[in-house]
Amino acid sequence: MVNLVIDGKQISVKENTTIMEAAAQNGIHIPKLCYLKGINEIAACRVCVVELEGKDKLITSCNNVAEEGMVIHTNSPKVRRDRKTNVELILSQHNCQCVACSRSGNCSLQSVANDLNIIDIPYKMEIEKQPWNNNFPLIRDSSKCIKCMRCIQVCDKVQGLSVWDVEGTGSRTTVNVGGHKNILEADCSLCGQCITHCPVGALSERNDTEKVWEAIADPDKIVVAQVAPAVRAAWGEQIGLAPEDATIGKILDALKRMGVDYVFDTVFSADLTIMEEGHEFVQRFTSGELKERPMFTSCCPGWIRFIKTQYPHLVKYLSSAKSPQQMFGAAMKTYFAEKLGVSPEKIYTVSVMPCVAKKGESEMELFYGEYAGRDIDTVITTRELVRMIRSAHISPDTLVDIESDRPMQAGTGAGVIFGATGGVMEAALRSAYYIIKGENPPADAFTAVRSQGFNENDGVQEADFQINDITVRTAVVSGLGNTRALLDKIERGEVHYDFVEVMACPGGCVGGGGQPIHDGEELAFERGKNLYYLDDNYDIRFSHENPDILQMYEEYFEKPMSHKAHMLLHTEHDAKIVNYGKGF
Structure with a gap:
């Protein structure tokens, strides 16, 4: 232990603790802008300076270690003057039109400037x-x-x-x-x-909220919205609702109040994805196709963009199943349009996603006999959803739980865990087991694929499972740096798997790039726990038991991997990505 004094307070901390961490552990806040633990500790902003007795120059607290006998002042006149000057200089090169910024009210620079009482920029x-x-x-x-x-x-x-x-x-x-x-x-x-x-x-x-408002106002459009599993685990953080109160039903209520015609839970199409992907895996595995390389999941568009640019020769090992977002759109513009008795062109599909890459995924043109165009017309992030709720002057405490619309209403625990790393694998294995053995496994038989913490085990979970006389070797990875390391091991022949789930964002979709921002905090795994809690409490925990999925197959798709299912719910991956033109 190291003993030192910070702002007159005698404290003890472990060796190699930074001054900033030592202060924080004792309730003393030191402002910062550039610091990210373990990622960015370069003291570029110099906002975290403190005064060390016996030293003329101020020192940065984020990358200087606490030492025995130090006497530190975090808010002396010298510190305040220097810190204020640093922030004023930063502001002199910063567009300060805060009212027209998406981060207004949740901006670290704005907070630091307010705390320093900066009301004028002298430079x-x-x-x-x-x-x-x-x-x-x-x-x-x-x-x-x-x-x-x-x-x-x-x-x-x-x-x-x-x-x-x-x-x-x-x-x-x-x-x-x-x-x-x-x-x-x-x-x-x-x-x-x-x-x-x-x-x-x-x-x-990219702000796409106005596209949604325009579609809602268009009398010739039937606006249909879906909400991803990971959104319910995070939207409440931004709008002041506790996790237990921030339910999917209240999101659906908010969308209806905005003017959306039909609202659905993407958990439904997560189950649909498992029906297709699970059958595809069993088919490819039992045929011997996966002897050299595993089948990779295809739900995450960030991962799809990564493999197409970094490992294009592995693209053929991707599952051909579309993501739940795209499957829902395809079903909306075929099966659902037929139920309503309208042309697919009248259906305007909106996705609420925790992800920025979903915007890119939605912009792929798709063509089929029943309709032409896109599965999904507009994608908004969790943050954009909250902005729309505020724009509509909807008070969160007035929202009530409502059910999603029919006929695609039912969901399962297997579908809801899609939002957490390992969730797709676990859900797929639950159904693959059933496909092979004709009976359900215990619902919690595959929890070994669940990750336990942020970047723990280099973001990789490995597990082998025995189904009859078959051993299925699996790996789950999140974060693209971890993914590259795993793919390189596969390429070198150091490891071999049959089935690999990849999520681009650490922790999975719950940690997606469209989720609420809490500066310096990593909340993916806490949000993931919320989804696993929901799974535990679902009445149905297997995708192949979803009654509305079974009805859809009976009425429209016939069976998993049928010709119609292949045409609408699967895609042929190539090395192309969307071209956005010059656009400057």
């Missing part, structure tokens, strides 16, 4: 403005960038893509797409982790 304003393709699902506003380098470090150290980099020198130092490329030329997966780790509004998702 000349020099705002940088770089061109950007505003058609792209991820938007960067260079005028708001504070050069904290977080986006660079998250993309490099966590996701392993190095999309962002530093360019320029001195006061002209800035952040841009690396390699002198534009964003369309970069290998961006659209995971959105740079957005959720940006302390300001320099990075955001």
Whole structure:
């Protein structure tokens, strides 16, 4: 242990604890902008400076370790003057139109400036403005960038893509797409982790809320919305509802009050995905097709973009099943349109997703006999949903639980855990077991694929399962840096699996790039626990027992992997991704 004094308080902390951590452990807050533990500890912003007795110059608390006998002052006149000057200089290069920013009210720079009582900027304003393709699902506003380098470090150290980099020198130092490329030329997966780790509004998702409002106002459109499992685990954080009160039923109620005609839970199509993907896995596994390489899940569009740019030769091992989002859209514009007796063109499909990559996934053109165009017309993130609720002046405490519409109403515990890393694998194995043995396993037989903590075990869970005389070797990985490491091991022949689930975001969809932002906090695994709790309490926990799924097959798709199911619920993967044009 190390003994020191911070702001007159005698404290003891473990060796190698930073001054910032030592203060925080004892209820002393030191402001910061650039710091992310284990990811970005470069003291770029210098907002966390403190005064060390016996030393003339102030020191940064985020990357200096507490030492025996130190006497630290975190709020001395010298510290306050220096900290205020640093923030004023940052503000002089920052677009301060806070009222027109998606992060207004949830911005670290705004909070620090308010706490320092900065009401005027004494320096000349020099705002940088770089061109950007505003058609792209991820938007960067260079005028708001504070050069904290977080986006660079998250993309490099966590996701392993190095999309962002530093360019320029001195006061002209800035952040841009690396390699002198534009964003369309970069290998961006659209995971959105740079957005959720940006302390300001320099990075955001493309705002598509007006598209939804316009569709609602169009008398010729029937607006149909679906809500992803991971959204219910997080939306309440942004709107002041406790987890137990932030139910899916209240989201559906909010959408109906906005004017959406029909509302559904994507848990339904997660079950539909398992029916197709589970049967596909059993078919490919038993035929010997997976002897060389495993079948990879295809639910995560960030992962799909990653494999197409980084490992295109492995694309053929992806499941051909569409994601739950896309399956729902396909069913909306065929099966549901037929139920309503309207043409598919009248159906306008909206997805509420925890994900930025879903915006890109929805923009693929698809053609089939019953309809032409897109499965999904517009995708909004969890954050955009909350903005729409506020825009509609809906008070959260007036929301009530309502059921989703029929005929696609029922869901299962297997479908709800799709939002957590390992959930797709666990749900698929529950049904694969049934397909092979003709009986259900215990619902909790495959919990070994569940992850236990943020980036624990390098983000990989391995488990082998015995079904009759068959051994199924599985792996679950989240985070693209972890994914690259796992794929390289597979390529080198160091490991072999039959079935691999990949989620681009650490912790899965619950930690997606479209989820509410809590600066410096990683909440994916806490949110995931919420989904597993819901699974435990579902009346039905197997996708193949969903009565509305069984009815849909009986009335429309015939059976899993049928010709019609293949045409509507599956896709042929190629190395192409959506082209957004120049758009500058």
